[in-house]
Amino acid sequence: MDMHEQPTMPWQGGDVTQGQGPEPQGVSQPSTGATSARRAGGVSRRKLVFGLAGAGVAAAVGGVAVEQWLQHGGLSTHGPVAGDAQIGHLLRRAGFGATPEELATYTSLGYNGAVDRLINYQSVSDDDMENRLKALNLDLSKPQEQQRWWLLRMAWTQRPLLEKMTLFWSGHFTSSFRKVGGGNAYMRMIVQNQFIRSHAFDTFDNLLLGITSDPAMLFYLDLTKSRKNAPNENYARELMELFTLGLGHYTQQDVFNAASALTGWHIVGNSTTARYNPNDHNSLTKTFLGHTGKLDYKDVINILANHPATPWFISRKLFTFFAYENPSNDDLNPLVDAYVKSNHNMGEVMRALLLSPQFTSPKAYRSRLKSPTEFVVGAYRALKIQSNGSELPGVTTLMGQPMFDPPNVAGWPGDKVSALWLNSGTWMTRLNYIDSLLVRAANRNNASSPVDLQAIINANHIDSPEHFVDYFTSFLLDGTIDQDRRAQFIDYFNTPDTGRARGGSVTLTNGKSYPLNRVRGTLYLIMASPEYQLN
Amino acid sequence: MRLSRRAMIKDGMLVVSAGMIMPAIFSRGVASAKTLASEGAHTSQAASDRTLIVVQMAGGNDGLNTVVPYTDALYKKMRPTLALTENKVLTLDGRLGLHPNLAPLKTFWDQGHLAIVEGVGYPNQSLSHFQAMDIWQTLDLNGNGGEGWLGKLVSGWVDQDGHPFKALDIGTQTAQALASISSPVPTMANTQSYRLANDPFDADGGNARIQALMKLYNTYPKSSPYAALLDTTALNAQEGTRQLRAADAAYHPAVTYPTGPFAAGLKVLAEAIVQGLGLRVGYVTLGGFDTHANQQATHDTLMKTLAEGLSAFYNDLMKHGKADNVVVMTWSEFGRRVEENGSLGTDHGTAAPLFVLGNPVNRGIYGEPPSLSSLDQNGNLKYTIDFRSVYATVLDRWMGASSKDVLGVSFGSQNFLPQS
Numbered sequence: 001m002d003m004h005e006q007p008t009m010p011w012q013g014g015d016v017t018q019g020q021g022p023e024p025q026g027v028s029q030p031s032t033g034a035t036s037a038r039r040a041g042g043v044s045r046r047k048l049v050f051g052l053a054g055a056g057v058a059a060a061v062g063g064v065a066v067e068q069w070l071q072h073g074g075l076s077t078h079g080p081v082a083g084d085a086q087i088g089h090l091l092r093r094a095g096f097g098a099t100p101e102e103l104a105t106y107t108s109l110g111y112n113g114a115v116d117r118l119i120n121y122q123s124v125s126d127d128d129m130e131n132r133l134k135a136l137n138l139d140l141s142k143p144q145e146q147q148r149w150w151l152l153r154m155a156w157t158q159r160p161l162l163e164k165m166t167l168f169w170s171g172h173f174t175s176s177f178r179k180v181g182g183g184n185a186y187m188r189m190i191v192q193n194q195f196i197r198s199h200a201f202d203t204f205d206n207l208l209l210g211i212t213s214d215p216a217m218l219f220y221l222d223l224t225k226s227r228k229n230a231p232n233e234n235y236a237r238e239l240m241e242l243f244t245l246g247l248g249h250y251t252q253q254d255v256f257n258a259a260s261a262l263t264g265w266h267i268v269g270n271s272t273t274a275r276y277n278p279n280d281h282n283s284l285t286k287t288f289l290g291h292t293g294k295l296d297y298k299d300v301i302n303i304l305a306n307h308p309a310t311p312w313f314i315s316r317k318l319f320t321f322f323a324y325e326n327p328s329n330d331d332l333n334p335l336v337d338a339y340v341k342s343n344h345n346m347g348e349v350m351r352a353l354l355l356s357p358q359f360t361s362p363k364a365y366r367s368r369l370k371s372p373t374e375f376v377v378g379a380y381r382a383l384k385i386q387s388n389g390s391e392l393p394g395v396t397t398l399m400g401q402p403m404f405d406p407p408n409v410a411g412w413p414g415d416k417v418s419a420l421w422l423n424s425g426t427w428m429t430r431l432n433y434i435d436s437l438l439v440r441a442a443n444r445n446n447a448s449s450p451v452d453l454q455a456i457i458n459a460n461h462i463d464s465p466e467h468f469v470d471y472f473t474s475f476l477l478d479g480t481i482d483q484d485r486r487a488q489f490i491d492y493f494n495t496p497d498t499g500r501a502r503g504g505s506v507t508l509t510n511g512k513s514y515p516l517n518r519v520r521g522t523l524y525l526i527m528a529s530p531e532y533q534l535n
Numbered sequence: 536m537r538l539s540r541r542a543m544i545k546d547g548m549l550v551v552s553a554g555m556i557m558p559a560i561f562s563r564g565v566a567s568a569k570t571l572a573s574e575g576a577h578t579s580q581a582a583s584d585r586t587l588i589v590v591q592m593a594g595g596n597d598g599l600n601t602v603v604p605y606t607d608a609l610y611k612k613m614r615p616t617l618a619l620t621e622n623k624v625l626t627l628d629g630r631l632g633l634h635p636n637l638a639p640l641k642t643f644w645d646q647g648h649l650a651i652v653e654g655v656g657y658p659n660q661s662l663s664h665f666q667a668m669d670i671w672q673t674l675d676l677n678g679n680g681g682e683g684w685l686g687k688l689v690s691g692w693v694d695q696d697g698h699p700f701k702a703l704d705i706g707t708q709t710a711q712a713l714a715s716i717s718s719p720v721p722t723m724a725n726t727q728s729y730r731l732a733n734d735p736f737d738a739d740g741g742n743a744r745i746q747a748l749m750k751l752y753n754t755y756p757k758s759s760p761y762a763a764l765l766d767t768t769a770l771n772a773q774e775g776t777r778q779l780r781a782a783d784a785a786y787h788p789a790v791t792y793p794t795g796p797f798a799a800g801l802k803v804l805a806e807a808i809v810q811g812l813g814l815r816v817g818y819v820t821l822g823g824f825d826t827h828a829n830q831q832a833t834h835d836t837l838m839k840t841l842a843e844g845l846s847a848f849y850n851d852l853m854k855h856g857k858a859d860n861v862v863v864m865t866w867s868e869f870g871r872r873v874e875e876n877g878s879l880g881t882d883h884g885t886a887a888p889l890f891v892l893g894n895p896v897n898r899g900i901y902g903e904p905p906s907l908s909s910l911d912q913n914g915n916l917k918y919t920i921d922f923r924s925v926y927a928t929v930l931d932r933w934m935g936a937s938s939k940d941v942l943g944v945s946f947g948s949q950n951f952l953p954q955s
Contacts, residue, residue, distance in 0.1 A: 222828055225827070225828045229877075232828075232877075232882070252662070252912075252913060398707060398724065400708040409664065410664070417714075420709055423704075423709055424775055425723040425772075427769065427772055428728075428730065429728065439734050439735070439736075440732075484754065488751060517736035517737050521734060525744070525747055525751060528748055530752055531759075533765060534760055
């Protein structure tokens with residue numbers, strides 16, 4: 001529907017004039033010239049991957065960030081966000097919220113240890129999720145089943161940041177099943193999704209190389225239609241405007257020339273693979289962003305990944321998505337540093353982001369509206385809903401986020417301005433989803449049943465209305481609600497049911513019984529509250 | 536049938552207990568009305584029976600194959616496979632014709648209810664979807680805009696209480712033209728989904744739960760993140776549900792709408808108009824116009840969807856006696872390149888025609904179709920009418936608003952609407 005500009009240009013806003021961000025430039029770096037371009041052209045994908053093996057550099061970057069963080073207050077008790085809330089905040093932003101058990105696991109690691117566990121995801125097995133998904137026998141050539149598959153991954157994963165990064169990159173390197181070829185070609189969306197997932201923390205160069213030759217992307221932005229003598233400029237333009245530089249750093253001539261340099265990639269027939277055809281590559285000499293030579297796609301990507309505007313652009317987008325909107329250049333400095341020093345390793349950029357004092361500052365806390373995915377998956381995870389997930393795609397769609405189908409190549413407007421996720425229509429859809437988890441079987445075609453509150457009460461020895469409210473708010477709202485609001489929840493729990501209790505009752509471990517509708521109504525109110533709409 | 540929010544509270548529909556904080560929107564509404572009055576600013580009223588429907592054709596509609604310069608030899612020359620020939624187009628005036636699938640719009644033309652504004656664009660047009668959409672929707676020519684022009688109009692209304700559907704966006708995401716942090720516009724795909732579910736075990740039909748819920752929003756501290764947005768959202772949902780439920784029961788469409796989400800969306804807007812929900816701005820999007828490759832089949836279908844949907848909508852309003860109160864305006868972020876590309880499609884272009892439709896409209900073609908022999912350096916058309924003068928015309932002559940206040944600057948008017 002609507003389109004939104006990427007959040008803010010690096011040169012936008014007051015502090016840009018202080019020289020922290022790059023100058024906007026129509027044509028950049030004339031000094032490097034043809035020689036460097038040709039050298040860049042010789043860099044193979046493998047070499048690019050090897051380039052990031054400078055682990056020492058990466059560690060040093062992490063070290064600097066930690067030091068800065070400690071200097072800014074770090075984990076101290078008078079620090080920005082209280083210790084308990086920090087892990088909840090981290091798991092909401094770098095994941096999809098948490099169960100009480102997950103909170104305990106990550107809390108025991110300390111904040112830095114928790115960040116390590118999230119980024120070093122290979123150390124945590126996700127076999128259980130893979131097996132559960134396999135057992136569903138989903139037909140991944142169907143968009144609806146793809147949506148379900150992806151949402152269930154987010155709901156079941158033990159690698160929350162990996163899935164969150166996959167969601168982020170999918171909103172950045174967008175494609176949509178609506179323009180991917182139809183029929184069996186729908187599978188291209190899954191191929192792309194898996195590529196993004198397996199390279200989520202890779203170098204930005206490798207992400208760009210992979211996405212440029214990704215079949216879904218080749219189709220979505222028409223690069224597969226681009227011919228040696230008839231370059232299609234769609235991908236070239238978005239590659240610069242939305243994926244790497246942002247507006248203001250290139251000219252229309254750069255778009256023409258990049259389109260020409262990018263020719264050669266095509267999808268093989270109706271398949272999910274792509275092939276580079278040197279005979280369909282326009283090998284004439286061209287000038288792109290000040291580099292002149294017989295440029296090809298590797299040169300274009302190399303030039304873009306090394307362009308000074310790129311780390312600012314991608315850091316701004318990451319920071320906005322994970323921390324808060326309208327960051328200053330100071331906020332972005334640690335991310336840009338990490339990008340440069342780690343040879344563009346996105347894992348190190350993420351580490352710098354999550355360890356920055358800004359990330360755990362009060363300014364970041366509850367500073368974004370939950371996206372539909374965060375809301376739907378978050379509630380599903382936290383309440384440990386057991387279902388086959390067939391209800392999930394329709395719910396996120398009604399809330400404004402159909403998976404694999406962003407409104408346009410700029411991705412989800414709400415990723416940049418989260419307030420845009422909310423209006424009276426989408427708000428009611430959120431609350432009705434909570435109602436469905438607690439009151440109704442999630443879906444008529446679904447064998448799931450409402451959350452078994454009696455079982456939770458028994459397992460956790462919940463012996464009073466206060467205990468009930470404290471138990472759920474501890475992991476749903478970080479236990480940081482005002483006394484007045486806590487009292488409103490408890491009041492509702494204690495309100496006598498005016499009619500006959502038709503729905504049976506729930507018994508706390510002190511032996512006292514309460515009407516089921518009041519008990520689950522209390523949990524509904526906690527998750528329908530203003531605070532729970534925020535991330 | 537509508538009650539203001541204050542009356543609603545008096546009626547006990549929304550029980551606000553003593554000592555509860557006055558919802559932020561009330562005080563803000565009062566304050567802004569006072570400010571506006573003292574500054575002498577002229578904004579329009581939410582309560583009026585005039586409605587503007589905005590149809591977004593997302594992706595960049597090929598204007599040259601919509602309103603076709605079929606007599607121009609250059610058109611055929613630059614579009615060897617895509618050009619529409621004279622025997623296919625629906626002739627308007629001997630030099631321009633409509634795409635063959637726009638026959639329902641041709642009917643409006645014959646009846647005198649269709650205006651075509653030609654060559655609409657702005658200086659240094661952006662070829663980027665996103666920047667162009669930003670420019671059209673926020674009027675920020677750098678493409679960094681925030682609030683939408685319709686959002687500004689809506690949030691400037693001084694008597695908003697009790698009008699949750701003064702503006703309505705069909706779909707599940709808010710169009711940026713309607714973006715306004717202070718006055719979020721409801722989105723809905725259909726009227727059935729616009730209500731809160733109840734716990735069937737609540738003997739009071741869910742009343743106590745809803746009251747507890749609304750209290751959580753009313754007492755959410757004003758200094759907390761997103762306080763005004765959350766509070767307004769909850770109140771609008773509550774009042775809007777009540778109004779829509781009544782409208783659903785009373786509304787019977789007078790025509791059969793085509794299938795598909797575009798026509799279904801128009802039907803919701805018709806219901807809001809026919810049932811007097813106070814709709815002043817309705818917004819609906821038809822997407823898929825980004826025809827870089829194999830354009831013809833896609834574009835043919837979209838033209839058909841557009842024309843048949845608008846036709847059903849108009850006829851429904853006619854039969855309910857509401858057509859005199861409604862003006863429809865279409866827009867797209869840009870037209871397409873004059874010369875077709877090597878993929879049987881067209882790349883991003885610039886100026887394009889747009890439609891204004893309705894009984895109040897002065898039929899005619901306004902502005903000059905851009906010359907195909909004098910293109911810009913990218914092979915694109917040079918605009919002849921600034922889109923902001925189209926907005927100004929609609930705001931001043933139809934919405935009773937001050938276009939200078941909404942748009943920030945004065946732009947000349949076009950004559951496709953009579954002076955009010």
